[in-house]
Amino acid sequence: MPHVLHSLPYFVAAWLFFCGLYGLVSSKHLVHAVVCLAVLQSSTYILLLGIGYRVGGAAPIFTEITPRALTVDPVVQALMLTDVVVEAVVVALLLAMVVKAHEKSGTVSPDELSSLRG
Amino acid sequence: MRETVRTRFFLVFGGIFLLLFCYATLNLPSWGYYRGPYGDVVSRNVVYQRHATDAVNAINYDYRAFDTLGEEFILFTAVLGIMMLLRRQSDETVRDVGKVADSIRLSATVQSAMMPMLLVTVVFGFYIALHGQLTPGGGFQGGVILASAPFLLYVCENTDAFRQITSHTVVEICDATGAVSYALIGLASLVMGLPFLTNFLPLGTTGDVFSSGTIALISAAIGVEVTAAFLMVGYTYLEEIITGEVPEE
Amino acid sequence: MSTPYALTPLPVAIPMVGAALIAGLRKWLSRRLADSLGILFAAATLMVSSALLAASIHSPGVYWFGNWFPRGSVVLGIGFVAEPVGVGLAVLAATLTLLSLVSSWRLIDSGANYFQPLMLIFLAGMCGFSLTVDIFNLFVFFELMSTAAFALCGLKTAEPAPLQGSFNFAVTNTIAAFLVLTGIGLLYAITGALNMAQIGLAINTRHDSLVLFAFTLLTCGFLIKAAVVPFHLWLPDAHAVAPTPVCVLFSGLMVQLGLFAIARLRFVVFAQTFANHEVQLRSIFLLLSALTVLVGGLMCYAEHHLKRMLAFSTICHSGIMLFAIALGGPLAFAAMLIYLLAHAFIKAGLFLTTGILLHRLRAIGERSLFAKGKTLRWTAALWFLGSFGLAAAPFFLTAAGEAGISHAAEQTGNSWISWLCFVGGALTSAAVLRVGMHIFFGWGSEPITDQTAEVGELPETAEEDQRIFWYQYAPAAISILIPILLVAFAGWMHMVEDASVSFTQQAATLHLIYSGRSMQVGGVNWMAALQDSGLRGLFAWALGFVLACTSVFRVSLTRRLRIGAFLESGFSPLRAMQSGHPGDYVLWLTIGLASFGASALMLLRS
Secondary structure, three states, X not given: OHHHHHOHHHHHHHHHHHHHHHHHHOOOOXXXXXXXXXXXXXXXXXXXXXXXXXXXXXXXXXXXXXXXOOEOOHHHHHHHHHHHHHHHHHHHHHHHHHHHHHHHHOXXXXXXXXXXXX | OOHHHHHHHHHHHHHHHHHHHHHHHOOOOOOOEOOOHHHHHHHHHHHHHHOOXXXXXXHHHHHXXXXXXHHHHHHHHHHHHHHHHOOOOOOOOOOXXXXXXXXXXXXXXXXXXXXXXXXXXXXXXXXXXXXXXXXXXXXXXXXXXXXXXXXXXXXXXXHHHHHHHHHOHHHHHHHHHHHHHHHHHHHHHHHOOOOOOOOOOOOOOXXXXXXXXXXXXXXXXXXXXXXXXXXXXXXXXXHXXXXXXXXXX | OOHHHHHOOHHHHHHHHHHHHHHHOXXXXXXXXXXXXXXXXXXXXXXXXXXXXXXXXXXXXXXEHHHOOOEOOEOOOOEEEEXXXXXXXXXXXXXXXXXXXXXXXXXXXXXXXXXXXXXXXXXXXXXXXXXXXXXXXXXXXXXXXXXXXXXXXXXXXXXXXXXXXXXHHHHHHHHHHHHHHHHHHHHHHHHOOOEHHHHHHHHOOOOOHHHHHHHHHHHXXXXXXXXXXXXXXXXXXHHHHXXXXXXXXXXXXXXXXXXXXXXXXXXXXXXXXXXXXXXHHHHXXXXXXXXXXXXXXXXXXXXXXXXXXXXXXXXXXXXXXXXXXXXXXXXXXXXXXXXXXXXXXXXXXXXHHHHHHHHHHOOOEOOOOOOOXXXXXXXXXXXXXXXXXHOOOOXXXXXXXXXXXXXXXXXXXXXXXXXXXXXXXXXXXXXHHHHXXXXXXXXXXXXOOOHHHHOOOOOOEOOOOOOXXXXXXXXXXXXXXXXXXXXXXXXXXXXXXXXXXXXXXXXXXXXXXXXXXXXXXXXXXXXXXXXXXXXXXXXXXXXXXXXXXXXXXXXXXXHHHOHHHHHHOOOHHHHHHOOOOHHHHHHHHHHHHHXXXXXXXXXXXX
């Protein structure tokens, strides 16, 4: 049982991934679908940050602490940091597609936009 | 496929995927005990090698600067895409509807508090953007904060000022300049015979604002680009609202 | 750092600088000037990557960004590896981009000069993707390629279908990116490294559930990009709505880069993980490839929208290339590279020809174009030559690739693969032939059509000038002729062999990355295997011709012989899969992901 608790943050990441996919599959509104992609994104961030964490570790900013102190991993934070800002704008790109689709066809429901069937 | 069928199938297969995920993560090292060498090697050496105290930004703008160049261009591309998608087609008529007003007007207190808040935001944004190599912050975060300042204008109903600021050609040029200067900083080190994106400027004293060589410079370029990008996105969406569907008064 | 290697970052840096320049000066550049700048930067990238290719064939090397050399076995920076396979793909990317930019000179609605910067960024993404050996850098360039692709797909905004196609494309490929990122995170947790060589060293022979799950995530993410069944549903929608030059890049190279990434990971990161489970791993991939070839081929024949038909044929040929990766080993990989090269140009030529048809005849569906192309003789010639290429006729380079795959298949006892490749080639060339007979000769009765055949039909060019310009013919003709010329002057193929041997051996790659010099590998001679295709391609073409005739002349045939017409109506389950609804696509993605993961865990763990 304690072993499972050690992996709990990773279970959270897995559950979020599942929820995001579920939202996408059952979505009835394109904006909702785009936000589900943001949920998937959060799942990857939780996984990455969980991997880099150290119990009792300080932030990797060396103004007050020496470089030999115990810090959390700076690499995953660096990977994530740029990703957050960039993915925000990619989500904006997808929302622009949704806005345009609504403008041209008057609907934002994926069920009704079905001209590409077959 | 009907929706209920789809959902049921998904619960089965998605459930299998979820179980696999959880089963696999049981083999990960215990949470809270990061083991790997990469982060530790960088943490131990960053102050000595680069005179920067913020290891995260040193990784972003020096050790893995090429990744950040790619990410910056993803941002640039997405903004180009938004501008292209929402561009005005030649056959669309533009209805000028002036200000977009909310149905509930903001109180005078809020409106008068806007200007000081705006100034604080701008100063804070510059501070964060310029101190990336010393404390958490840097170009991306500073850029987002700076870009939020004109949005305060929009929230407080001064949409004309917002449109004037964000539609100015300077914003678009700044976006491209930020993107190209990052690439040019990299090419500059090529000219010196060093690999692309080497930190070739003098490193200065640790703790100074003007330290750690190209880290500060790249951070500033990114700040310019991110600010301009968000302003352009905001402007494009706002124009869509103003000239597209108009809310009933 | 010797001089040629200063060239290594340039295939990425030059298009990026060009794109930022054109985008910054966008409002002041005339259309012609922006186009010229785009072509100039693409040509510069082509020159630089060709020079790099010449240098890397003689002595491959590794390039460390920021001057961060590895410390012991810990890699601190990001590395590009200048070896013939990756650099060759960069050259291919630059060539295809140049051809598409030339063919769109002045004719296509460029979206207020946004089109050229986006194409250049797409090129930069593809070049970076092929050259990098850092796994997170691979992800960044994957995202860069994808974002540029999403934006380019939405260029034609005047009808709702483009937005639906690009939305489905964006959703599916973003999920792929997140799958890849999760896989990278898991590998980082085990090994603490982001460089592929270091990860490969650290994983060694470990194959517990965690490594297998990371393998699943990474492979499925790239299989989505590679449009392998059941992850393929986004590709026809994206092709139906994207402008022609963009389709050239999608089908020519972007999809195949997914396969390349799978190969790179398989040979560097997971090289020893499956040491005792080669047969089981092979069977999983062979099943996927077989499904892909069959579904791709059958749906290709059942489509009546020219671009969707070519998209399904890309899926079919992607399956053939996945066969090569499945078989493993240097011969199969060399065959895959040759096939990739040939297919890229043939598909580019066919798409560019479709662009000419759309420009001149203002339609894209088979029924709308029926008998309208009778005066377009040169276009017809290119189209029918392309059909020979898809069937792997002996004078096309695809034949050499298929011969290599068959040889490798026989070595591992899977001769049925050659038959499946034969069938796939026959089906796709039959589709091309049927369409050609209908459009250029006007044979037979009015073609069958379906609901999607009229989507994306708005012409891409202005109404005024309907002549076909030399800069529309030339890229199409060049694309179709290159695979023929590469067979006629086949001296370069032994370089592919050497490159393939060092690519597929993890020891050689590790040596290259850590010491910067290449390891001497034994020269193997398979020229015989690659040139021994015989006339199989011609038989495939003949079978395709017969099938196309049963479709075209279906009215005058007895019921039992109307095989073509029967295949053309498609199979309703397959058509139902392709529903255009993003929820369905994500469901099939999840089904594929769960099945792959479960079979990997069950078969490869013990």
